[in-house]
Amino acid sequence: MRVKAKLYPKEAARLLQEKPSVRASVTGATLHFERNRLRAYGEIDAEAWRERARRIKDHVLTHLDHYLELAEKRLRENGVQVHWAEGPEEAHRLLREVVARHGVKRAVKAKSMLTEELGVNPLLESLGVEVYETDLGEYLIQLLGEPPSHIVGPAIHLSLPEIQRLFHDRFGTPLDAAPEALAQVARGVLREAFLTAELGISGANFLVAETGTLAVMENEGNIRLSTSLPRVHVAFVGIEKLLPRFQDLALFLPLTARAATGQRLATFVSLIQGSAQPGEEGPEEVHVVLVDHGRTALLADPEAWEVLRCVRCGACLNACPVYRQTGGHPYGYVYSGPIGAVLDPGLLGLEEAHPLPHASTLCGACQEACPVKIPIPKLLLAWRHRAVEQGLAPTWEKGAMRAFAQVMGSPALYRLFSKALRGLPLPQALQDHLPLLRAWTEGRGPLKPSPRPFHELWREIKEETHGG
Amino acid sequence: MRVALFITCLADQFYAEAGVAAVRLLRALGVEVDFPEGQTCCGQPAFNAGHWGEARALARRTIDIFQDAEYVVLPSGSCTSMVKNHYPELLPGNREALALSGKTYELSQFLVQVLGVEKLGEGLKGRRVAYHHGCHALRELGVKEEPLLLLQNAGAELLPWEAAEECCGFGGLFSVKLPEVSLAMASRKVATLPQAEVLTSTDAGCLLHLAGRLGRLGRPLRVAPLATLLWEAYAGQS
Numbered sequence: 001m002r003v004k005a006k007l008y009p010k011e012a013a014r015l016l017q018e019k020p021s022v023r024a025s026v027t028g029a030t031l032h033f034e035r036n037r038l039r040a041y042g043e044i045d046a047e048a049w050r051e052r053a054r055r056i057k058d059h060v061l062t063h064l065d066h067y068l069e070l071a072e073k074r075l076r077e078n079g080v081q082v083h084w085a086e087g088p089e090e091a092h093r094l095l096r097e098v099v100a101r102h103g104v105k106r107a108v109k110a111k112s113m114l115t116e117e118l119g120v121n122p123l124l125e126s127l128g129v130e131v132y133e134t135d136l137g138e139y140l141i142q143l144l145g146e147p148p149s150h151i152v153g154p155a156i157h158l159s160l161p162e163i164q165r166l167f168h169d170r171f172g173t174p175l176d177a178a179p180e181a182l183a184q185v186a187r188g189v190l191r192e193a194f195l196t197a198e199l200g201i202s203g204a205n206f207l208v209a210e211t212g213t214l215a216v217m218e219n220e221g222n223i224r225l226s227t228s229l230p231r232v233h234v235a236f237v238g239i240e241k242l243l244p245r246f247q248d249l250a251l252f253l254p255l256t257a258r259a260a261t262g263q264r265l266a267t268f269v270s271l272i273q274g275s276a277q278p279g280e281e282g283p284e285e286v287h288v289v290l291v292d293h294g295r296t297a298l299l300a301d302p303e304a305w306e307v308l309r310c311v312r313c314g315a316c317l318n319a320c321p322v323y324r325q326t327g328g329h330p331y332g333y334v335y336s337g338p339i340g341a342v343l344d345p346g347l348l349g350l351e352e353a354h355p356l357p358h359a360s361t362l363c364g365a366c367q368e369a370c371p372v373k374i375p376i377p378k379l380l381l382a383w384r385h386r387a388v389e390q391g392l393a394p395t396w397e398k399g400a401m402r403a404f405a406q407v408m409g410s411p412a413l414y415r416l417f418s419k420a421l422r423g424l425p426l427p428q429a430l431q432d433h434l435p436l437l438r439a440w441t442e443g444r445g446p447l448k449p450s451p452r453p454f455h456e457l458w459r460e461i462k463e464e465t466h467g468g
Numbered sequence: 469m470r471v472a473l474f475i476t477c478l479a480d481q482f483y484a485e486a487g488v489a490a491v492r493l494l495r496a497l498g499v500e501v502d503f504p505e506g507q508t509c510c511g512q513p514a515f516n517a518g519h520w521g522e523a524r525a526l527a528r529r530t531i532d533i534f535q536d537a538e539y540v541v542l543p544s545g546s547c548t549s550m551v552k553n554h555y556p557e558l559l560p561g562n563r564e565a566l567a568l569s570g571k572t573y574e575l576s577q578f579l580v581q582v583l584g585v586e587k588l589g590e591g592l593k594g595r596r597v598a599y600h601h602g603c604h605a606l607r608e609l610g611v612k613e614e615p616l617l618l619l620q621n622a623g624a625e626l627l628p629w630e631a632a633e634e635c636c637g638f639g640g641l642f643s644v645k646l647p648e649v650s651l652a653m654a655s656r657k658v659a660t661l662p663q664a665e666v667l668t669s670t671d672a673g674c675l676l677h678l679a680g681r682l683g684r685l686g687r688p689l690r691v692a693p694l695a696t697l698l699w700e701a702y703a704g705q706s
Contacts, residue, residue, distance in 0.1 A: 361639025384518030444680025
């Protein structure tokens with residue numbers, strides 16, 4: 001996808017101005033998810049579950065070389081063809097080869113954020129393959145030509161009337177068709193695709209190293225169909241998705257479901273153990289592509305690696321009051337919200353993504369929601385600091401910070417500043433040249449300092465005795 | 469017992485009366501209060517924006533200024549967390565930073581946890597109060613029950629507020645770097661705000677932002693820092 005992370009501040013403002021319905025849709029849906037998560041966490045010893053999950057993830061990440069080799073070995077034993085992809089190039093090469101060899105005309109796709117990173121859909125389309133996103137939300141945004149705006153609910157920004165309009169234009173359904181009727185229409189189209197596609201593409205929630213098992217969670221059944229009906233299944237798996245043991249699924253499957261949607265378990269969990277054996281139904285050919293795409297570099301980064309614990313549940317997006325105002329599109333890359341703000345700079349480089357770590361008030365709600373305890377505020381601060389070190393802070397900010405430190409570094413200057421502040425309101429002409437002040441006052445009215453600052457009042461109450 | 473008051477730059481400039489209230493309240497509870505005069509800002513704006521050089525310089529001078537204090541009390545959750553949690557991260561291995569961290573408290577936290585005070589008086593009897601949980605007080609300091617307890621025990625009626633624990637959108641520089649998002653967040657707080665007589669919180673930044681937004685949206689409502697209300701809890705409304 002086209003990376004537009006640098007434009008975040010402008011795009012966020014523009015969206016709020018031009019499409020206020022997005023704020024309403026996203027706020028409603030995320031608050032719903034968030035309430036469900038809180039209820040689901042409340043049913044368990046969430047702290048103990050999260051701490052255990054964190055430890056398992058940290059163990060895998062600190063022994064990743066070992067578990068990757070083990071996973072590769074087990075996958076091959078299961079009859080899976082294993083490929084390593086540093087980035088889109090290797091992934092595309094494999095897809096070209098599969099498409100050519102099997103004469104693929106049609107592909108069904110299970111929702112996968114990694115395939116967004118790799119640009120799988122544009123590649124397949126350029127090869128003349130008809131691609132169907134089969135997750136309902138993902139299908140909607142594919143019809144609209146939009147990227148996903150949420151990790152779990154890709155169409156979270158759409159309102160029902162927008163979807164009704166889309167289906168009316170596309171399939172001739174009435175403008176007031178019920179959601180169930182619209183789902184039936186999509187189901188009809190997608191069933192046909194499932195039954196005729198030669199290629200199924202998916203991601204994976206987890207890859208168990210000890211058994212070579214791919215675990216995929218979903219609520220619609222489309223992933224199960226995408227990975228079992230076509231002759232060929234290609235799964236793209238980020239190298240951070242490994243779990244050591246099969247039994248770890250007993251923690252991660254329910255924890256991820258609780259974090260993502262407040263469910264005790266996803267409606268469908270597929271455990272994929274290689275290609276079909278003689279006499280079995282299922283794909284003849286299964287490929288697992290282990291994708292790096294910046295993850296090794298992140299792992300080697302002592303200030304950023306913890307982001308690799310992420311299980312892509314979207315809980316931090318749902319908890320984030322900043323994300324809630326706009327949804328994911330203004331972030332300008334695959335991953336949005338708090339996790340995007342600490343992952344995208346790692347995947348894209350700070351040059352491309354430095355505004356994203358500022359898309360937060362550091363309120364900490366994300367960290368409380370995270371099922372693997374990623375210290376997101378700490379990572380946000382580290383990226384902000386690094387951006388400053390790399391000279392990426394805007395010039396005005398550098399100047400403002402120097403001035404701020406100078407004033408606050410000297411009580412005499414601070415007292416002068418204090419007097420100047422009480423000269424407010426500043427003449428309009430001057431205010432117009434102080435964009436920061438204007439950014440404050442436009443939505444909140446003029447600054448009203450106390451008539452006298454406390455440090456002056458102190459002189460009067462200094463000698464007061466008991467209670468004044 | 470002696471407390472050094474760290475007023476914080478925002479309260480110094482915009483809620484000076486809260487400082488007076490804090491001093492009077494602490495004195496009324498038998499605590500001697502100092503106000504080390506060299507104090508300015510804890511450096512949080514620079515720290516949060518990633519300008520750690522500037523933040524370190526301000527942290528070092530703040531540490532010096534409060535070095536001899538028995539306790540340091542701030543009428544702010546955010547600045548308390550800066551001193552308590554972030555100074556030691558910003559100055560790893562700095563023993564003075566750790567020492568200061570250990571003796572620094574947000575006002576309501578100090579009253580309940582150190583002084584063991586849970587009831588200040590009945591000065592808030594029947595007052596309908598909306599309490600905004602400042603994020604850093606709530607999530608970085610774990611200060612949640614302390615302010616509620618003190619308000620409630622003084623007779624205040626704490627109104628249920630769906631968004632009480634949601635960020636108001638202030639976020640320091642965030643409020644001017646991403647003003648549209650910041651204001652949208654404030655609008656959500658305001659839209660869900662119950663019919664209160666007064667809106668209060670530990671943090672001056674949140675209150676300035678929310679008061680400004682309430683004014684712009686034409687909803688007149690008294691906005692008062694927690695310190696002011698706690699003094700009223702003790703002394704009645706002046």
